[in-house]
Structures are given as C-alpha cells and as structure tokens.
Amino acid sequence: MPTDDLGGRGERIAAAYLTHQGLRVLDRNWRCRDGEVDIVAREGSALVFCEVKTRRATGFGHPVEAVTPAKQRRLRVLAQRWLAAHDEHAPDLRFDVVGVLVRQSGPAEVTHLRGAFT
Template sequence: MPTTAELGSHGEDLAVTYLTDEGLTVLDRNWRCREGELDVVARDRTTLVFCEVKTRRGTGYGDPVEAVTYAKQRRLRVLAQRWLAAHDEHAPEVRFDVIGIVLRADGLAKVTHLPGAFS
C-alpha cells in the first residue's frame, strides 16, 4: 500500500503524462515557495496553465476534484502570482485546471481533467 506522498507523486506523474499527451508543455513540477506548492505549471499554446492534481484510491470521500475548495483556489491564485514573479514566462492568458485521479482496485486510473476549473 503506497503512502500518501507516494500516491500523490504517482498521480502527478499520471497527470503530467496526460497533459503532455494532450499537447501541453510542462514547465515546472512541485514548485514551492513560502505560501505552498504548485503541482504542475504548463503551457497550452499561448496560455500558462496552473494545474492542481488530486489523487485518491477511491471516491468514498467524493470525487478528487471536489477537494479543491474555494480556500485552495485562493491559495493557488497567490501561488501563481509568486511563480510568475519568479520566472521569465509570459503569456496573454492564464488558466487554472484541476485534474482528479482515482486509482482503481484493478490498477487502472480514471483521469478527470477540468480545464479552466476556476478563475
């Protein structure tokens, strides 16, 4: 049974594979600053995408995407500002995506991607 950290890391690996398969370019992973951590920062053509990844073993506590509360959204907006201030990346648009991953008992993963989940 993987630890919570291992589960999260595996989910982020799956999310990065999913995003790159969809044509996005991953710029950063697990970027940290004093206020917290951004799971994935990517570019979708001319749009910078800040992506929160939530991974669960099941849906007993709800779908993983539901774990991105209003408070978490506020924190992600602050983290995005910090990331932009620390990097020389510019884009006319910024988007916040959420990826929920449920690791099923059969070993397969169900990936739910919500592009532009909040603004």
C-alpha cells in the first residue's frame, strides 16, 4: 500500500473513531498556504484540531511520537488560519493527536491523545 493510501486510510479510520467517540467532524484535510489540518472536530464546547499519524509498524516508534514540536507549532498556526476562514466559535480549543497502526491482518489500533499539547 503506497504511503499516500496509508495516510488516507488512517485519516478515514481516525474520523470514524472520533465520530464513534462522540465528536462531530467539521472538516477534513483543510488546506491553506501554511499546510493542512487533518481533522477539525467539535466536542461539546471545544473545537478540536487533530493531527493524524499512520504507520504499519512501530519500528520507528509509535505514530503519535511523530508529532514533533515543529509540527505542533505548525498546527497552532493552521488552527488560527482555520478559525479566520470559518464562522465557528468555541470557548475552548484543543489539540489532539490520533495515532493509527494499520496491521496486515486484524483491525487497526487507534491511540487518541486528547489535549496532546497546548
């Protein structure tokens, strides 16, 4: 499975997981000149900006470990851009990371870190 297909599959799995957990997905793969937000969702009074990382194995670490401080800074900027472009308001903003391990057999393993960084 090519990397692009793997990432797309992981994002579909993450969106389904978040929806099942009670979040309402507002946007997926939103892009601007500064990059892309994988998933924007609402949970109660919070807007949740989710970074999704997908891997086939943990040889290079768990997928959630791939969200570096630089990626965190970029996601904060992207959240500001998304808010400026949309008429959504919330008293709380949250940054989550969803790691998806896609195995050759069996179901994918999803790890959801709520409030992974500020």
